[in-house]
Amino acid sequence: MRAKGASDVIFLLLNEDAVAGSLTTKSLSRYAARRLFERLQLLDVVRELSGRATFRLFGL
Template sequence: PKLRAKGAGDVIFLLLSEDAVSGSLTTDNLSRFASRRLFERLQQLEVVRELSGRPTFRLFGL
């Protein structure tokens, strides 16, 4: 499936290169709200999984 977020490529690159990525990650093209929606979408597609188990601070990894 296609990811429509402008900063999705940066997030995918970080996921492939890092062990864990913060769910509130911000980049030049991605706000923290857009990041949260992107990670929720990736989690629905079963591409990433939540590593932290905490609702207030979420870490995601492959």
């Protein structure tokens, strides 16, 4: 992935059971994280676990 904070997100996905879709890091805003998770979901890399539209959890 070419997003600046993608490596942080991938690290968290590999080490945690679920990661919030609104995750923020130093180099990734909450909106960028949402777009990254949507892109990863389209590529079938992650699954949306919560089934809710307002608060989404993603995991492998």
